Structure formats: structure tokens, C-alpha cells
Amino acid sequence: MQLTTAARSHGHAVLRDPHLNRGTAFTHSERAALGLDGLLPPAVQSLADQAWRTYQQYRAQPTVLAKNTFLAALHDRNRVLYFKLLEDHLKELLPVVYAPGVADAIQRYSHEFQRPHGVYLSVDDPDGVERALRNYGLGPEDVDLLVATDAEQILGIGDWGANGMVISIGKLAIYTAAAGIDPARVIPVMLDVGTDRESLLNDPLYVGSRHRRVRGDRYDALVSTFVESASRQFPHALLHFEDFGPSNARRILRRYQRSARVFNDDLQGTGAVALAAVLAGLRAIGSHPSEQRVVIFGAGTAGVGIADQVRALMIRAGLDADEATRRVWCIDRDGLLVDDMPALRDYQRAYARPAREVAGWGTGGVIGLAEVVARVHPTILVGTSTAGGAFTRPILRELATHVDRPIILPLSNPTERIEVVPADAIAWTDGRALVATGTPWDPVSHGGTEHVIAQANNALVYPGIGLGTIVARAEAVTDGMLLAAAEAMAALVDAGQPGAGLLPPVEELRTMSVAVAVAVARQALRDGVAHAELPDIPQAVLDAMWHASYRPLDVR
Ligand SMILES: NC(=O)C1=CN([C@@H]2O[C@H](COP(=O)(O)OP(=O)(O)OC[C@H]3O[C@@H](n4cnc5c(N)ncnc54)[C@H](O)[C@@H]3O)[C@@H](O)[C@H]2O)C=CC1
Ligand SMILES: CC(=O)C(=O)O
Numbered sequence: 001m002q003l004t005t006a007a008r009s010h011g012h013a014v015l016r017d018p019h020l021n022r023g024t025a026f027t028h029s030e031r032a033a034l035g036l037d038g039l040l041p042p043a044v045q046s047l048a049d050q051a052w053r054t055y056q057q058y059r060a061q062p063t064v065l066a067k068n069t070f071l072a073a074l075h076d077r078n079r080v081l082y083f084k085l086l087e088d089h090l091k092e093l094l095p096v097v098y099a100p101g102v103a104d105a106i107q108r109y110s111h112e113f114q115r116p117h118g119v120y121l122s123v124d125d126p127d128g129v130e131r132a133l134r135n136y137g138l139g140p141e142d143v144d145l146l147v148a149t150d151a152e153q154i155l156g157i158g159d160w161g162a163n164g165m166v167i168s169i170g171k172l173a174i175y176t177a178a179a180g181i182d183p184a185r186v187i188p189v190m191l192d193v194g195t196d197r198e199s200l201l202n203d204p205l206y207v208g209s210r211h212r213r214v215r216g217d218r219y220d221a222l223v224s225t226f227v228e229s230a231s232r233q234f235p236h237a238l239l240h241f242e243d244f245g246p247s248n249a250r251r252i253l254r255r256y257q258r259s260a261r262v263f264n265d266d267l268q269g270t271g272a273v274a275l276a277a278v279l280a281g282l283r284a285i286g287s288h289p290s291e292q293r294v295v296i297f298g299a300g301t302a303g304v305g306i307a308d309q310v311r312a313l314m315i316r317a318g319l320d321a322d323e324a325t326r327r328v329w330c331i332d333r334d335g336l337l338v339d340d341m342p343a344l345r346d347y348q349r350a351y352a353r354p355a356r357e358v359a360g361w362g363t364g365g366v367i368g369l370a371e372v373v374a375r376v377h378p379t380i381l382v383g384t385s386t387a388g389g390a391f392t393r394p395i396l397r398e399l400a401t402h403v404d405r406p407i408i409l410p411l412s413n414p415t416e417r418i419e420v421v422p423a424d425a426i427a428w429t430d431g432r433a434l435v436a437t438g439t440p441w442d443p444v445s446h447g448g449t450e451h452v453i454a455q456a457n458n459a460l461v462y463p464g465i466g467l468g469t470i471v472a473r474a475e476a477v478t479d480g481m482l483l484a485a486a487e488a489m490a491a492l493v494d495a496g497q498p499g500a501g502l503l504p505p506v507e508e509l510r511t512m513s514v515a516v517a518v519a520v521a522r523q524a525l526r527d528g529v530a531h532a533e534l535p536d537i538p539q540a541v542l543d544a545m546w547h548a549s550y551r552p553l554d555v556r
């Protein structure tokens, strides 16, 4: 909790610092103390006045990209006002600063570029990592969180090289808006290892390293130097990894999970939010975790992350590990994962079916989704494939023939990548499916019932996981903490009501984050990884949360 804001700059330097600047809200005495007399128009306005004006300006922007650019400029100008706007209009602004709108901003970053943000680390200069993190100007006690991306698989739009800085900034904005992580105590990081996107390599305005993606030892050296340097310089900070490609996401997480405080959002955050939706859905239909048949379509970072957490749930519910694994069918580009496939990735291997089990399945050597659905009759169908429209009418009609209340989670982002739009999923299952999606959707009316479509995006859960980890000063994010997060989230809804959503609405993000953070901090203590003294965890969580307001200025 920060009671005052320390201001050690004067004059124009104050107005240029987004953490200090309050524009017309500076009082007369603050203006005198900070050397601002004459640098601002005379009226002294409240934060509410400023927020009202800024919101009107925001509304006047013609496109999502223009809105995103307007908000980015506000973020650069006045951090409190930016977060006040987000707090006041979270549901409306979330799709602009985050998925799906952030995808446009990422693709346009080099062209819309106005000023640098965060820390850009380059595979071409690993020796510069330590210095670059120091240059950011924050001390060892001043940082709670770094979000780092290498931008190989951003959302469902793929490799966007250095433009990926926007996803680190976007994820951090949600940390603050949703969980009150102090925006002055975070650092967005871009791990620039090049890009394989031809259009960027040929774009004269591209701001990143103009070469192909570096892999292997040099890639690993950059990540290792970053993890070591960030952990040493900011010993209490959580390192959040975002949108790494499938060949690196799990490998990097595994490598540092025991030695550093790391979290992979696409694996662990997505797994937790999907698990929360599953738990809420199973409770609503009165079904037991051990009875489920789960099909994951798109066995990459997010898909296998979800498979892991659903399997862990089934094991906890009494199945042995083999039986739990056998209840998960993973499908990727080449169809159902089978153990004799030559191109099987190491992280997919655990879920590959024995070839003898599926002998006689498939056409042309591929066992596709339609066949798996027809044979397996999944009770839970998850989409993390980026293959828009892959859950077709015949597939969902077939599913609905065998399963009364299927849970269908088409999670791919942005909007055009979704495996099935909710209205179709509900219509094709005669209104029986329980549906949650990665991007926001309006409710769907079917057969006289209005079905709320919950947004099953990791943004619902990672802010609370981060807050709980920070408050507990946990040295690691354990599997138990992720499960606790999912259970806390699922406990907030009653999906048993007709048409109810599987997760709480995004307007309730702050409440959700508190519940998740409390559960996560509590589990960190139980797991023996917490270093904070926490006699009253709920109070500690509430006290830790930053709110968008102008605090008294401590002028020296
Ligand atoms: N709702 C949420 O919170 C989250 C959603 N996602 C979404 O999930 C999708 C995947 O993201 P990641 O797992 O990070 O990417 P990824 O690249 O690691 O995984 C995608 C997988 O889908 C497979 N795939 C591609 N086309 C396919 C097809 N036609 N049929 C079957 N499999 C196919 C790929 O081979 C790959 O293994 C993205 O659209 C992303 O936005 C990811 C993380 C969180
Ligand atoms: C939501 C998210 O992290 C993704 O789509 O990659």
C-alpha cells in the first residue's frame, strides 16, 4: 500500500513522468512546490473531471486501433488517470487494451511507434542484459513483477517480433486494473531474438532486430541471463512469461521453475482458468471429475497446459495417473496424438495414445476431430488450436447426440480464431452446451433462455495468482497454488442457474482477484514456499492493492 507519492523532479520533468503527472489536477500548492506555476492552465480539476473528459475523448476515437493508440498515449502521460478510466469502464475497455483489440496494436506497433516502453533485451547483446535492467532505474526493493515475451506465438496471431512489447504492456495493465498491482513496480520486457515474419523483416519501419529468430544455445543464453539478472536485481519479483512458442514455453518453465520465481501464463494461467470453468460446469450438471472424457483440440502450449491441470484434477478425484491420462485425447495438426507419430513434440508425448489402441482409426493416416468426437463422446471439448471454425455443425451435432450437457470451451484468440461462435455451439447442441470463450461475447438467446457466455481468458485468473504470489513472497508458483486459484474462481459462480455463465463477469475482476489471491497466498503457506508473515491473509491482500487515486505528494 502506497500512502504518498514521492516527487523529486521539478517543472516539465514532473509533467513528463506518467507516474507523477496529474495535469490539471495539481493543486495550487503542489504547483508552487513542484515549479509548475505557469506550466498548466489555471483551473484545478478533480480526477473525476479529468476521467469524464478523457472518456469523452476516448469515445470519439473511430476505430479499435485508434482507441488503443489513444489509451496508450494516456498511459504514457498520466498513469493514475489511465487506470481510473480502466477501473470505471473495465468491461468496455478490456477488449481494447487486451484481447482481442491488442492484436491490432501489436501488428501496427512499429508503424504507430511513438516512444519506447519497458526494457528491450536483444539476443545480439546478452552482455547488455544486466545493464539494460539497471538502466530502467528501479532498485532491488522496487519491483514486484516483470512480464517478458519473446513474441513467438502471440495470442493466435503468431510471431510478431519486437512488436510483442505491446503484449507485455497489455498483460501488466490487466495486473493493475484487475488485481491492483502497483504500476510503478512493474517492468514490461521484450526478449528480442529476431522474427521469422517476412513482412516485418522487409518493413523499413520495423523496430526490432532485423534477422530471423535465433534458436538453440544463443536463445537459451539470453533467457538464462535474463532470468538470473532479473532475479538478482529484483529479488522479490515474479517473472511472468507470455506467448513463448510451443518449443520453448514448457521447456523454459521447467528449467527455471525450481530455481526462480517464474510463471508461464499460457500454460499455467490458461490451465487454471479453464479448470475453473470445468469445475463450475461439473458442479452445475452434477458430474464427477473422474467421469470425464476430455478432448483438447490444439495440443500446443495452452492445450497441453489445460490437459495437465484437468488430469491433475482427475487424479485428485481418485483416478490413478494412467487412467486420468487415458481420459484426455489431444489432437493437433496431424490429428489425434499417437505414440508412433514421427513429429510428436516432447510435451505432447504424455498424451499420445498407444498406436495399438487406435489401430483401424483414421482416414489417410490422420485421425481427425470428427472421428475422435464420434468415437470418444467427449464430455469436455476444448479449443486451443487457432483454427477458426474447426468445431463444425456436424461435429457438434454428433457430440450432442451422445452427451447431454457437454462443456465446450473454444478458447482461441483473437475473435476470428475462435473454434465455434457461442450462438452456433448453443444452437447445434439444442441449448444444452455449457460454453465459455477466450474473447468476450454477448449473451445468446436460445429456446427462451438467455445464455451468458463467460470469458475464459487467463486474464481472469493470472492477476490474482500474481497478487497472491507477491503478497506471500512465495519463492515459487506451485501446482497447488494453481489449483487453489481455479477452485477459488469456480466457487464464485453458480452455473447451475439456467443460462448462467461458467465464470464471473469481467466487471467483477477485482473481486475475483482478491478471492484468487487469498487462496493462492494461503496455499503458498501450506506448500511451504511463502516467505511473508501473514497473520491475516485477506487483509494483507487488500492492503497490497493499488487504486487509481492521487495520493498526497511528498515533495522534497
Ligand atoms: N483463452 C485464453 O486464456 C488463452 C487462449 N489461448 C489461445 O489458444 C490458441 C493457441 O495458443 P498457444 O497454445 O499459445 O499456441 P501454440 O502454437 O502453442 O498451440 C497451438 C497448437 O494448435 C495446433 N494447431 C494449429 N492448427 C491446427 C489445426 N488446424 N488442427 C489442430 N491443431 C492445430 C498447433 O500445431 C499447435 O500445437 C491461441 O489462439 C491463443 O490465443 C492461449 C492462451 C490463453
Ligand atoms: C490470452 C492469452 O494469453 C493468449 O491468447 O495467448
Ligand SMILES: [Mg+2]
Pocket (backbone or CB within 6 Å): 154, 155, 242, 243, 265, 266
Ligand atoms: Mg498468451
